[in-house]
Amino acid sequence: MTLRGLLATTVALTFASQALAQDFNDPAEFKKQREQLSMTPQGPEGQPWAQHLGDGMVDTAKYKKDGQVTLCFSNAGVFNPWRVVGLNNLNAEAELHKDRLKELIVVDAEGKDDKQISDIEALVSGGKCDALIVSPNTTAALTPAVEAACAKLPVIVFDRGVNTSCPVTYIHPVGGYGFGITSGEFIASKLKKGDNVLALRIMPGVDVLETRYSAAKNIFDEAGINVVGSEFTGSDRAKTKSVVEDYINRGEKIDAVWMDAGDTATAALEAFEDAGLPYPVISGEDQQDFLRKWQSEKLTAIGPSYPTYQWRTAVIAALDVLDGKQVPGPEWVLPQPAITEDVLAEYIDDRMPPLHYSLCGCQELPGYPELWGGKK
Amino acid sequence: MTTVPQTSLSLRRPERLALNAGLVIFVALYAAIAFLQPNYLELGLFMNFLRRAAPLVILACGQLYVILTGGFDLSMGAVATLVVLAASILINGDPDTTWAVIGALYAMGIAVGLVNGLVVTFLKVPSIITTLGTMLLVNGLALAWSGGAARGDLPDNFRNLGRLVWRDVPVIGTLPLAAVVLAGFVALVWFGLNGTVYGKRALAVGDNPRAAELAGTPVAATRILAFVVSAVSAVTAGILIGGFSGVSVNAGEGLELQAIAACVIGGAQLLGGRGSIWSAVFGALSLFALFTLLNLLGLPQALRDSIQGLILIAAVGASTWRIRRRT
Numbered sequence: 001m002t003l004r005g006l007l008a009t010t011v012a013l014t015f016a017s018q019a020l021a022q023d024f025n026d027p028a029e030f031k032k033q034r035e036q037l038s039m040t041p042q043g044p045e046g047q048p049w050a051q052h053l054g055d056g057m058v059d060t061a062k063y064k065k066d067g068q069v070t071l072c073f074s075n076a077g078v079f080n081p082w083r084v085v086g087l088n089n090l091n092a093e094a095e096l097h098k099d100r101l102k103e104l105i106v107v108d109a110e111g112k113d114d115k116q117i118s119d120i121e122a123l124v125s126g127g128k129c130d131a132l133i134v135s136p137n138t139t140a141a142l143t144p145a146v147e148a149a150c151a152k153l154p155v156i157v158f159d160r161g162v163n164t165s166c167p168v169t170y171i172h173p174v175g176g177y178g179f180g181i182t183s184g185e186f187i188a189s190k191l192k193k194g195d196n197v198l199a200l201r202i203m204p205g206v207d208v209l210e211t212r213y214s215a216a217k218n219i220f221d222e223a224g225i226n227v228v229g230s231e232f233t234g235s236d237r238a239k240t241k242s243v244v245e246d247y248i249n250r251g252e253k254i255d256a257v258w259m260d261a262g263d264t265a266t267a268a269l270e271a272f273e274d275a276g277l278p279y280p281v282i283s284g285e286d287q288q289d290f291l292r293k294w295q296s297e298k299l300t301a302i303g304p305s306y307p308t309y310q311w312r313t314a315v316i317a318a319l320d321v322l323d324g325k326q327v328p329g330p331e332w333v334l335p336q337p338a339i340t341e342d343v344l345a346e347y348i349d350d351r352m353p354p355l356h357y358s359l360c361g362c363q364e365l366p367g368y369p370e371l372w373g374g375k376k
Numbered sequence: 377m378t379t380v381p382q383t384s385l386s387l388r389r390p391e392r393l394a395l396n397a398g399l400v401i402f403v404a405l406y407a408a409i410a411f412l413q414p415n416y417l418e419l420g421l422f423m424n425f426l427r428r429a430a431p432l433v434i435l436a437c438g439q440l441y442v443i444l445t446g447g448f449d450l451s452m453g454a455v456a457t458l459v460v461l462a463a464s465i466l467i468n469g470d471p472d473t474t475w476a477v478i479g480a481l482y483a484m485g486i487a488v489g490l491v492n493g494l495v496v497t498f499l500k501v502p503s504i505i506t507t508l509g510t511m512l513l514v515n516g517l518a519l520a521w522s523g524g525a526a527r528g529d530l531p532d533n534f535r536n537l538g539r540l541v542w543r544d545v546p547v548i549g550t551l552p553l554a555a556v557v558l559a560g561f562v563a564l565v566w567f568g569l570n571g572t573v574y575g576k577r578a579l580a581v582g583d584n585p586r587a588a589e590l591a592g593t594p595v596a597a598t599r600i601l602a603f604v605v606s607a608v609s610a611v612t613a614g615i616l617i618g619g620f621s622g623v624s625v626n627a628g629e630g631l632e633l634q635a636i637a638a639c640v641i642g643g644a645q646l647l648g649g650r651g652s653i654w655s656a657v658f659g660a661l662s663l664f665a666l667f668t669l670l671n672l673l674g675l676p677q678a679l680r681d682s683i684q685g686l687i688l689i690a691a692v693g694a695s696t697w698r699i700r701r702r703t
Contacts, residue, residue, distance in 0.1 A: 081526065235626060236626055236627075240621070241620065241621045249413060251413075263624075274541065353525060354526055354527070354623060373523055
């Protein structure tokens with residue numbers, strides 16, 4: 001009996017996931033990111049991974065190091081396609097600097113804070129690293145480890161941040177509010193007051209995702225657009241399609257689908273196909289499958305991005321720091337473009353796998369497209 | 377001689393009860409759905425419900441075989457994921473290779489089932505550990521092979537298995553191909569348990585393996601076959617899931633526990649010895665009706681998860697309590 005009870009509890013627990021009620025709606029940050037979206041970036045034309053928004057620069061002369069150098073990278077993990085593409089970008093960028101780089105040491109924390117903390121400690125105390133790149137698994141938990149590393153060598157943080165200003169620079173695109181603003185404003189511009197939008201989200205409680213939703217929700221509320229539902233899909237295509245079918249079956253008209261990440265956008269669209277309904281206005285992301293569908297079905301759509309080319313920037317920044325060059329900082333804000341109908345065709349590459357992120361800035365890198373899973 | 381009819385009576389009664397438990401819960405939940413959304417009473421929407429529930433029902437049927445013999449199969453979800461990823465990589469958009477690849481997928485599934493069965497039977501590793509191991513192994517293989525991101529494409533003839541809906545069918549209106557696959561699969565596994573001697577052997581092994589062995593039941597073969605059936609059902613479900621919604625790296629995540637939950641809700645007894653194919657079918661339909669109902673209610677996610685957990689515990693608790701009271 002005990003075993004049976006235990007198993008029943010285990011089964012029940014599988015279905016439980018926690019939702020955190022935190023405030024991810026910061027008007028000041030919303031305003032800042034909205035301004036950044038319309039800024040003209042500085043830096044080399046056509047290479048967004050080397051560009052930056054705003055004027056701040058930091059001096060790095062004290063880190064200058066001659067000869068060949070070793071870069072170390074503590075990665076939070078490769079637990080989703082975005083990070084798969086990103087890691088390929090990072091490796092390929094390192095390949096470009098073979099003459100300067102003796103070695104690139106990559107350590108994977110498999111999505112675990114404790115493993116990443118010990119990874120960083122091991123890298124720092126190993127003494128081989130000339131500079132450390134960190135893509136933190138979570139912000140608060142990794143802060144002390146990063147602070148300790150800062151005392152020993154130059155640290156560059158990208159993607160998620162840390163609660164300390166000790167890294168030389170923190171590289172990130174405009175951010176979650178920016179993502180929500182781009183997609184929310186597009187949908188609001190295509191809909192009338194009183195129209196319905198269905199919001200599909202990956203999971204609750206992740207700051208970079210929550211801010212996307214809060215920004216879009218603000219815009220929808222302002223435009224008088226009705227958010228009929230906000231559903232979590234866990235990036236699961238089958239669940240996404242089922243959820244959308246359920247909404248369709250409720251009989252409410254869905255004029256637009258807003259997504260906080262585009263990896264299940266095509267599944268959401270299939271629900272409309274299977275029900276024999278016209279496609280809604282939709283915001284996805286820069287994945288190939290969505291872009292192809294957009295083109296072939298002539299959708300009214302937008303592909304905002306959280307560009308994977310920031311993984312290239314991390315290597316560029318680390319080498320610049322070891323060269324003693326000034327780098328944008330203490331935050332290196334990268335431009336965060338969106339794919340619109342005008343530029344859609346140039347981002348479609350039939351050789352690439354369906355979940356390849358098109359704004360990878362990797363088309364010119366060595367090993368493209370095979371290294372990213374594409375066909376020759 | 378007088379004890380014989382008594383034993384057969386007490387064996388038969390829980391089986392009838394199992395059927396009732398799952399069916400009653402399903403009818404109640406579906407009635408609640410229809411109350412909220414009367415159009416779910418239309419045959420078309422019921423067919424669509426069946427189409428979406430089909431993978432879970434098929435998984436539950438396979439899982440039931442293993443549960444009857446007193447084990448668990450935790451590797452089903454991983455096998456389903458591997459099927460979806462392998463299909464997309466191997467077929468890669470070429471419709472001509474679809475059927476050959478489906479054959480290969482079944483061969484792969486049977487191999488996983490055999491490994492599970494052989495390890496459990498001959499190395500005497502408990503099935504929960506064995507299949508946890510294969511789950512990790514298969515998930516790792518799938519991850520390594522795909523590089524962590526979906527690759528390749530599924531052509532329409534593969535997708536149709538989970539997606540195609542025939543419209544304007546006489547009498548029933550619409551008929552999803554997945555519902556036909558579901559009916560065929562359930563008929564097969566029903567026949568396996570009720571039309572052959574296998575069903576009685578499985579129950580005997582699950583009830584008391586030592587006694588079954590002494591009575592001349594081929595315990596090893598019975599157990600191994602159960603794991604093979606389970607793996608085959610995971611392949612079938614994987615094909616339907618891939619067809620329904622396309623390639624994704626987490627296609628089968630968590631399905632093994634849903635399948636176990638479905639069997640228990642339907643009245644099958646964990647650790648074996650009791651249950652029928654209808655426990656699995658109606659248990660899975662109940663569970664899926666619950667998912668749909670909670671979707672339709674439009675509650676916030678956090679509350680929805682809690683309610684789902686409560687209902688699951690209540691359903692399993694009620695059915696085990698009733699079984700215990702009667703036996």
